[in-house]
Amino acid sequence: MTTATVSRWDRFRESFVWYSFKRDKVAIASFVVLLLMVLAAVFAPLLAPTDPYDLAQINIMNSELPPAGLAGSDPAFPLGTDAQGRDLLSTILYGTRVSLMIGFGAVLLQSVLGILFGLLAGYLGGKVDAVLMRIADVQLSFSTLMVAIIVGAVFKASFGNLMFGEIAIYMLIFIIGVAEWPQIARTVRASVLAEKKKEYVDAAKVMGFSTPRIMFRHILPNTLSPIFVIATVQIANAIISEAALSFLGLGMPETQPSLGSLIKSGFDYIQSGSWWITLLPGLVLVVLVLVINLLGDWLRDVMNPRLYKG
Amino acid sequence: MALLEVRNLDVRFAVRGGDLTALRGISFSLDKGERLGLVGESGAGKSVAAFSILNLIAKPGYIAGGQILFEGRDLAAMSERELRKIRGNRIAMIFQDPMMTLNPVLTIGTQMVEAIQAHRNIGKKEAKAIALDRLQKAQIPSPEKRLDQYPHELSGGMRQRVIIAIALLLDPEIIIADEPTTALDVTIQAEIMDLLLNLCEQENVALMLITHDLGVVSQVTQRMLVMYSGRIIEQGPTREIINDAQHPYTQGLINALPQMGEPGERLFQIPGSMPSLKNVPKGCPFHPRCRFATEQCKQSMPEYVRSGNVDVACYEVANLIEQEKHMQEAES
Amino acid sequence: MLAFLVQRISQAFLVMFVISVIAFAIQDGLGDPLQQMVGMSVSEEEREALREEMGLNDPIVVQYLRFAGNALQGDLGNSYFYSKPTLEVIAEHLPATLELVIGASLIIVVFSVPIGVYAAIRPQAWLSKFFMGVSTVGISIPVFLTAIMLIQLFSIGVTVNAFPADTGWGQWLNGFFSTEGGLPSYGRGDNLTHLFGTWHSGFFSEGGLMHLILPSVSLASIMLPLFIRLIRAEMMEVLQSDYIRYARAKGLSAGRINFLHALKNTMLPVITVGGVQIGIMVAYTILTETVFQWPGVGLMFLEAITRSDIPLIVAYLMVVGLIFVITNTLVDLIYGLVNPTVKLTGKKA
Numbered sequence: 001m002t003t004a005t006v007s008r009w010d011r012f013r014e015s016f017v018w019y020s021f022k023r024d025k026v027a028i029a030s031f032v033v034l035l036l037m038v039l040a041a042v043f044a045p046l047l048a049p050t051d052p053y054d055l056a057q058i059n060i061m062n063s064e065l066p067p068a069g070l071a072g073s074d075p076a077f078p079l080g081t082d083a084q085g086r087d088l089l090s091t092i093l094y095g096t097r098v099s100l101m102i103g104f105g106a107v108l109l110q111s112v113l114g115i116l117f118g119l120l121a122g123y124l125g126g127k128v129d130a131v132l133m134r135i136a137d138v139q140l141s142f143s144t145l146m147v148a149i150i151v152g153a154v155f156k157a158s159f160g161n162l163m164f165g166e167i168a169i170y171m172l173i174f175i176i177g178v179a180e181w182p183q184i185a186r187t188v189r190a191s192v193l194a195e196k197k198k199e200y201v202d203a204a205k206v207m208g209f210s211t212p213r214i215m216f217r218h219i220l221p222n223t224l225s226p227i228f229v230i231a232t233v234q235i236a237n238a239i240i241s242e243a244a245l246s247f248l249g250l251g252m253p254e255t256q257p258s259l260g261s262l263i264k265s266g267f268d269y270i271q272s273g274s275w276w277i278t279l280l281p282g283l284v285l286v287v288l289v290l291v292i293n294l295l296g297d298w299l300r301d302v303m304n305p306r307l308y309k310g
Numbered sequence: 311m312a313l314l315e316v317r318n319l320d321v322r323f324a325v326r327g328g329d330l331t332a333l334r335g336i337s338f339s340l341d342k343g344e345r346l347g348l349v350g351e352s353g354a355g356k357s358v359a360a361f362s363i364l365n366l367i368a369k370p371g372y373i374a375g376g377q378i379l380f381e382g383r384d385l386a387a388m389s390e391r392e393l394r395k396i397r398g399n400r401i402a403m404i405f406q407d408p409m410m411t412l413n414p415v416l417t418i419g420t421q422m423v424e425a426i427q428a429h430r431n432i433g434k435k436e437a438k439a440i441a442l443d444r445l446q447k448a449q450i451p452s453p454e455k456r457l458d459q460y461p462h463e464l465s466g467g468m469r470q471r472v473i474i475a476i477a478l479l480l481d482p483e484i485i486i487a488d489e490p491t492t493a494l495d496v497t498i499q500a501e502i503m504d505l506l507l508n509l510c511e512q513e514n515v516a517l518m519l520i521t522h523d524l525g526v527v528s529q530v531t532q533r534m535l536v537m538y539s540g541r542i543i544e545q546g547p548t549r550e551i552i553n554d555a556q557h558p559y560t561q562g563l564i565n566a567l568p569q570m571g572e573p574g575e576r577l578f579q580i581p582g583s584m585p586s587l588k589n590v591p592k593g594c595p596f597h598p599r600c601r602f603a604t605e606q607c608k609q610s611m612p613e614y615v616r617s618g619n620v621d622v623a624c625y626e627v628a629n630l631i632e633q634e635k636h637m638q639e640a641e642s
Numbered sequence: 643m644l645a646f647l648v649q650r651i652s653q654a655f656l657v658m659f660v661i662s663v664i665a666f667a668i669q670d671g672l673g674d675p676l677q678q679m680v681g682m683s684v685s686e687e688e689r690e691a692l693r694e695e696m697g698l699n700d701p702i703v704v705q706y707l708r709f710a711g712n713a714l715q716g717d718l719g720n721s722y723f724y725s726k727p728t729l730e731v732i733a734e735h736l737p738a739t740l741e742l743v744i745g746a747s748l749i750i751v752v753f754s755v756p757i758g759v760y761a762a763i764r765p766q767a768w769l770s771k772f773f774m775g776v777s778t779v780g781i782s783i784p785v786f787l788t789a790i791m792l793i794q795l796f797s798i799g800v801t802v803n804a805f806p807a808d809t810g811w812g813q814w815l816n817g818f819f820s821t822e823g824g825l826p827s828y829g830r831g832d833n834l835t836h837l838f839g840t841w842h843s844g845f846f847s848e849g850g851l852m853h854l855i856l857p858s859v860s861l862a863s864i865m866l867p868l869f870i871r872l873i874r875a876e877m878m879e880v881l882q883s884d885y886i887r888y889a890r891a892k893g894l895s896a897g898r899i900n901f902l903h904a905l906k907n908t909m910l911p912v913i914t915v916g917g918v919q920i921g922i923m924v925a926y927t928i929l930t931e932t933v934f935q936w937p938g939v940g941l942m943f944l945e946a947i948t949r950s951d952i953p954l955i956v957a958y959l960m961v962v963g964l965i966f967v968i969t970n971t972l973v974d975l976i977y978g979l980v981n982p983t984v985k986l987t988g989k990k991a
Binding site (some may be wrong): 138140141142143145146149150153154156157158236240243244247248249250260263267270271273275278279282285286289290293294297 | 657660661668671778779781782783784785786787790791793794798918921922924925926928929932933944947948950952955959962963966970
Binding site (some may be wrong): 364368424429460476 | 882883887888892893902906907910982
């Protein structure tokens with residue numbers, strides 16, 4: 001009698017992770033919402049009724065129209081328009097796209113940096129560890145937001161407004177990625193220190209494997225699970241950081257706005273009653289960050305089986 | 311009427327996927343000034359039994375049934391407020407690891423005085439005097455200094471003496487000691503055990519000693535009960551059980567003691583291991599490891615039968631007693 | 643204890659040194675004082691002579707030492723925009739920020755401890771779940787957005803007409819959800835009381851306090867959920883420990899167990915984290931001050947960036963760096979004082 005091979009998908013379906021996910025309504029709802037938002041952002045060029053950055057399509061006569069349902073609205077602009085007459089639905093779609101790109105990009109960068117430095121610090125120890133952790137400590141005590149602001153300010157001053165605007169998206173990924181690597185590095189380092197004591201590391205050394213090989217192929221896979229939790233939350237943090245930087249004028253320019261810059265430009269019009277220009281992008285931002293945080297919370301609970309919920 | 315009488319105690323754990331039974335039908339009693347030992351492997355349920363007396367089982371555990379009669383009142387049915395009057399006051403507890411038991415950020419003095427003031431309406435000075443007295447009884451040198459010290463400033467043995475002193479603060483009727491020497495250095499284990507024994511004798515305090523160490527049980531206790539998988543399988547006077555254990559499991563435990571082995575021969579081991587709470591077998595929980603197991607053992611839990619002064623839950627023992635009775639009748 | 647102090651203070655000096663090097667690097671890299679000081683018409687030779695005179699051609703180490711030496715004497719250059727010593731500009735703006743931070747801190751302390759403790763002792767109560775839910779949402783809202791929403795709600799006012807206005811219950815619901823607004827949302831107002839030096843306080847007049855409300859609440863709003871979650875998590879962990887069970891076994895009252903035994907152990911890690919959060923607050927003041935046009939150092943820093951006022955930027959970094967270092971050192975010291983296991987040995991036990 002032969003035993004059927006169990007595919008990866010089957011194993012996943014039987015796993016505790018899936019079981020827990022199915023039972024947690026909040027996690028499911030958050031995931032669905034996030035998926036919708038990501039898809040909307042990815043397909044923004046197809047979904048948006050207008051291209052808000054094509055000057056030919058904007059008519060100043062349409063400016064400051066309120067969202068559908070309120071007096072004075074125009075059904076062509078379901079979420080209203082901003083002060084230049086741009087359709088808010090379109091700008092929000094494009095803005096979400098930018099925010100998500102920066103969020104994922106920054107987390108990718110900080111994960112690569114964090115894992116690399118964490119592995120080095122943890123495995124090599126000694127001076128390397130001391131120096132890296134000192135830098136991490138100073139960065140953390142300044143708070144990553146502050147570091148991001150300072151780096152952003154310096155870059156903006158040295159590159160000048162125009163050039164900064166053109167490469168802004170890469171700048172922001174770089175800035176936020178560099179500002180946030182310490183947290184991941186610390187976690188990885190802690191895991192590495194714990195794994196270093198285990199026997200499989202001794203076994204690998206005895207077999208004569210080189211240090212990089214041991215670090216990356218043997219130890220690294222065992223340190224990855226807490227990183228998933230942190231990375232998820234960090235995506236939310238990156239999006240907020242980018243929004244903050246854009247709000248301060250150190251982020252995305254008006255010609256390629258993220259949700260943060262949309263909020264900023266809309267803020268000037270709140271006193272005149274056009275609250276939707278700033279608050280609707282704000283709402284989208286909050287929902288996006290919220291669902292990512294909720295998923296992160298669920299992930300953390302799943303990876304930490306200590307707490308009984310009897 | 312015994313000082314403490316536990317009748318048919320059932321304790322369960324509420325976990326994902328249903329309840330697990332930790333204790334099933336536990337019944338025993340404790341008289342004034344008596345010293346009772348609870349013996350068994352890790353996981354047999356002895357600590358759970360100890361904590362359930364004062365309803366201090368950690369969540370998700372809960373008392374599912376039975377009675378715990380202390381001076382006639384059922385502790386299992388009491389409100390938290392009522393229980394609080396008894397805890398530390400009439401019934402005191404000693405936990406296993408004194409480093410984890412004492413609050414690291416409060417002084418010894420604070421932790422002793424508060425125990426007194428929780429139950430007596432007396433001032434700080436008077437309370438301190440009582441504390442000093444008990445510290446001296448626990449043979450702690452320079453007791454006045456200790457009151458202002460923090461737990462981490464004392465050695466392990468000293469900390470446990472403090473715990474013993476705290477247990478005696480309000481002259482309790484019963485002290486429940488959960489493996490009081492396991493976490494200590496081997497060299498001071500005997501000292502602490504001696505201290506506890508002497509104090510209990512002097513003050514006429516009943517002692518419920520939970521331990522896995524048969525040697526200690528045979529020296530300290532007057533009666534003992536043996537637990538396995540949440541049930542009491544043998545119960546009676548310590549001397550009788552140690553000298554002539556009836557239940558196959560108890561026999562195994564005693565035979566496994568290094569003192570019982572012959573020099574140069576392999577030490578005796580009971581084959582297999584105690585099942586986890588999730589996998590308790592039907593019938594007598596010991597039957598998978600028992601060489602006398604029969605079909606009956608696999609089907610139902612044996613009732614207690616009396617052999618001498620000892621109660622044993624085992625079909626094999628029951629049969630042997632039956633056979634002996636028949637033989638005696640045949641002779642007469 | 644002494645060893646502990648010495649170790650911490652020398653660490654502080656080291657960090658300050660690193661910060662000063664970074665600040666100097668920024669100054670050297672970005673700022674060309676000549677460009678700002680003299681116009682285009684000045685000839686190249688004159689510029690060169692001026693450079694020589696100002697010591698801008700000296701080796702970089704010498705320039706750094708001059709910079710550091712001046713800094714230690716309290717001279718961090720003059721602001722391009724204000725044409726005043728930078729430290730003077732900072733001193734004029736600092737009290738406003740400090741009052742904002744004080745206001746926010748008060749709100750945080752007063753609310754986070756009771757709510758966090760309650761949520762830990764009664765995790766199943768609907769009130770706990772409510773607070774935790776609000777906290778999760780709160781963490782997801784960036785501080786400037788909270789500020790904007792607060793302005794909309796309490797400064798501008800919101801009239802809700804979603805419910806049918808011709809019914810009694812509709813009118814009531816509309817009224818319930820509408821707000822009047824009226825709280826000031828711009829600057830600090832005119833009724834400031836002069837305390838000393840450059841410190842004009844808003845705490846002692848009604849006008850000043852009114853102006854403080856929205857900004858302080860905004861600033862607190864990002865930290866409050868963090869602290870509530872932190873206190874709750876720590877407390878729940880502490881409540882599982884053996885010494886808490888032992889305290890129950892001694893028959894102590896629930897109040898004493900929760901508020902002495904548990905809370906004291908809970909607050910230790912909270913103090914550590916709290917100290918770090920104060921650092922983070924400085925970053926958030928920049929955002930809050932921008933929204934409310936609050937004349938503190940945060941707004942000053944942002945304007946300096948827009949104006950490329952390099953000396954002011956550098957001076958701000960040095961001052962903020964110093965504040966961070968002092969705060970972190972103080973927090974470590976306080977932790978060492980409060981935690982008995984740290985006292986004697988000087989190292990964490």
